[in-house]
Amino acid sequence: MAEKKKLDLNRREMPKQPPHIRRRNFNEVALGYTSELAVAEAGRCLQCKKPICMQGCPVEIDIPGFIKCIAEEDFAGSIRVLKDKNCLPAICGRVCPQEEQCEVKCVLNNKNAPVAIGRLERFAADWETENGKIEMPKIKASTGKKVAVIGSGPAGITVAGDLVVLGHDVVMFEALHEPGGVLTYGIPEFRLPKAIVARELDYIQKLGVKLIPNYVVGKIKTLDKILEEFDAVFIGTGAGLPWFMFIPGENLNGVYSANEYLTRMNLMGGFNYPKSSTPIKKHKRVAVVGGGNVAMDCARTSIRLGAEETYIIYRRSKQELPARAEEVENAEEEGVIFKFLTLPTKLIGDEDGWLKEIECVEMELGEPDKSGRRRPIVIEGSEFRIPMDGYVVAIGNSPNPLIPQSTPDLETGKWGNIVADEETGKTSKERVWAGGDIVTGAATVILAMGAGRKAARSMHEYLSGEKPDTSDSK
């Protein structure tokens, strides 16, 4: 009888830049596993016969398979297994919420020490870049069919990559001057180096995808016009419309939406002004309102820009914070001050229209609301003011409205999202598919990729009348 594997509960930590150093630079915080650490961590995997970790992965990666390869030091094998299901492992290994997906299902999670699946995924992908040759898939013979992909975020990248290897002619339209969606303009360099995103975009272009930047579909050309030139269209335009709180003072100088703040920094290189052409004011005291990953990214950016004090203002308690635990920990280590159970109600400016202080109220938690989280309730008479010269609103985004607005027969939902079939991505309009944040509202990279993959499968079936066999094209 096979001997039972001894449990190793020592989850290997990933080295990071120390907080006092990383507070002053934009380089990546987490440094990745060495091969020794990766092999040791991979050796902890129990190789379960029924791997329930896979149920937590929206793109169904063979998790025990790629980890086994790492444990056996077959790093090239591990990246092959990963890429069979995930075309962006270096990105997902860095930003996927594994603690809510694969790792939460790992049987070792019962002992509070799940296998570090995300870190291992990142290791394999980085190993490929540093040591291996990037394997190019075989491209199938041309089908003569033309596909337009609108939006170059993770949903669009996945659709484009999947369809080009199946022999379709793919053109990707991007509104901004740089492709990559949130991966490029939103998630900061210190969490996701832009060189990694550029590498993935370069890869799909080498496969044959034609990228057209600076092209706003719905303005330059409507969807109907695009449909005259293409056999099928995928819409992956994301959720780029920021929400505001509609409190007095939101139009003061020094007040930003998270999108503007992060785009100025990441896409326009604001931190490098005057070497870059886009300025960003260096504020002394910055409040970021919100509690998700976007809020953490803004607060940590403000620290790196040299703010003396940066606050996260969140109306619930620490327990309800929607951001990844790892990012909250990083923000705390870097000196972000958390003000829980607090809600800004008014922004007050000076005579020149610049923000000078914010008024807030204290909150308490009542009964759970529809989301299952306890409802925050204002404590009457608890108003107080804090001096502040920078304020970033990071409370959420809506789907991008431009294409739905200029396409009256495209069915949309209550929040302006495009309605699409969950399994196929088909919309109400013939020859049009959609997926990612434009359908679900602001979600995650891996869910956008999963939606892209399903849509690509359905689009290929429509275009060729056959089910894709991608087994020899990866």
Ligand code: FAD
């Ligand atoms: P997007 O990435 O938004 O890409 C859409 C693209 O379409 C954009 O490039 C846009 O310019 C383009 N576009 C829009 N309209 C048009 C048009 N009319 N014509 C042409 N192009 C158009 N998720 C995680 O999993 N982990 C994280 O840690 C994480 N952190 C985040 C941090 C921030 C700051 C933000 C904003 C989001 C974060 N997310 C995270 C969410 C994740 O990035 C998104 O869910 C994901 O990028 C959605 O992918 P998408 O392809 O649907 O859209």
